[in-house]
Amino acid sequence: MSKFTSHMDAALTEARRAAQRGEVPVGAVVVGPQGEVLARAGNRTCADHDPSAHAEMLAIRAACALLGRERLTGCDLYVTLEPCAMCAGVISGARIRRLYFAASDPKSGGVDHGARVFTHPQCHHAPEVYSGLSEARSAALLREFFAKRRGPG
Amino acid sequence: MSKFTSHMDAALTEARRAAQRGEVPVGAVVVGPQGEVLARAGNRTCADHDPSAHAEMLAIRAACALLGRERLTGCDLYVTLEPCAMCAGVISGARIRRLYFAASDPKSGGVDHGARVFTHPQCHHAPEVYSGLSEARSAALLREFFAKRRGPG
Numbered sequence: 001m002s003k004f005t006s007h008m009d010a011a012l013t014e015a016r017r018a019a020q021r022g023e024v025p026v027g028a029v030v031v032g033p034q035g036e037v038l039a040r041a042g043n044r045t046c047a048d049h050d051p052s053a054h055a056e057m058l059a060i061r062a063a064c065a066l067l068g069r070e071r072l073t074g075c076d077l078y079v080t081l082e083p084c085a086m087c088a089g090v091i092s093g094a095r096i097r098r099l100y101f102a103a104s105d106p107k108s109g110g111v112d113h114g115a116r117v118f119t120h121p122q123c124h125h126a127p128e129v130y131s132g133l134s135e136a137r138s139a140a141l142l143r144e145f146f147a148k149r150r151g152p153g
Numbered sequence: 154m155s156k157f158t159s160h161m162d163a164a165l166t167e168a169r170r171a172a173q174r175g176e177v178p179v180g181a182v183v184v185g186p187q188g189e190v191l192a193r194a195g196n197r198t199c200a201d202h203d204p205s206a207h208a209e210m211l212a213i214r215a216a217c218a219l220l221g222r223e224r225l226t227g228c229d230l231y232v233t234l235e236p237c238a239m240c241a242g243v244i245s246g247a248r249i250r251r252l253y254f255a256a257s258d259p260k261s262g263g264v265d266h267g268a269r270v271f272t273h274p275q276c277h278h279a280p281e282v283y284s285g286l287s288e289a290r291s292a293a294l295l296r297e298f299f300a301k302r303r304g305p306g
């Protein structure tokens with residue numbers, strides 16, 4: 001199993017745990033320059049009463065707290081869903097080197113859709129972006145979650 | 154003094170306090186539906202080692218924590234500088250009713266510049282936006298801070 005698959009698997013595990021807590025199933029992992037996992041998190045917006053508590057935001061904040069600095073230069077982020085505009089903003093602010101995301105998010109995404117945060121001169125750092133890794137598994141988790149929430153019929 | 158000026162004055166006080174701590178001078182205040190101040194904050198990215206610790210983000214998170222919910226429906230945000238893409242994202246997520254900002258930010262703004270977060274269908278709630286209130290005072294604070302940081306010459 002490649003390191004990429006292993007890190008995205010860890011993000012998918014966080015997404016599943018989020019679903020078990022009743023949160024939208026999105027998970028994220030921050031990996032350091034030597035391939036070490038620095039932080040992992042799932043969505044906690046409901047549990048924390050915090051609209052900023054997306055998986056990417058929480059994992060980045062935890063990694064920064066661990067390292068005691070506000071930039072994660074040389075670190076990579078794995079996330080199961082295309083980040084929204086808010087999370088794309090913090091990914092840029094944290095100077096994440098590479099962003100790997102699984103499922104595309106035409107409805108709320110801010111990387112390949114809508115605000116396309118990394119494409120403007122007002123964005124002072126853009127990560128390399130790789131998408132599609134484990135896309136089917138992430139999309140299945142999300143579909144299952146929203147189907148259950150809507151209920152039968 | 155109108156309530157608008159009074160709330161923006163409070164945000165400017167937070168911006169000045171941020172500058173005294175060596176942080177970029179931006180301040181924000183969240184005001185509830187009855188005009189009560191729910192939370193106020195200044196930038197803390199350096200102090201907290203947290204790239205997300207912008208004034209708007211901290212004030213919104215504090216107001217949500219106070220109310221015990223992830224949405225600030227009916228609440229307004231006063232901030233001394235045009236929000237970046239990240240902060241525009243959390244303003245939308247928190248369902249802020251009205252956004253008042255002082256100085257425009259052509260370099261890093263995400264409301265009237267760059268990502269223009271509120272203008273896309275991927276943004277599921279856009280606040281009413283009012284800009285220019287106390288603009289000169291906020292811009293002077295920022296100019297003074299960056300002039301000092303660059304040093305003489």
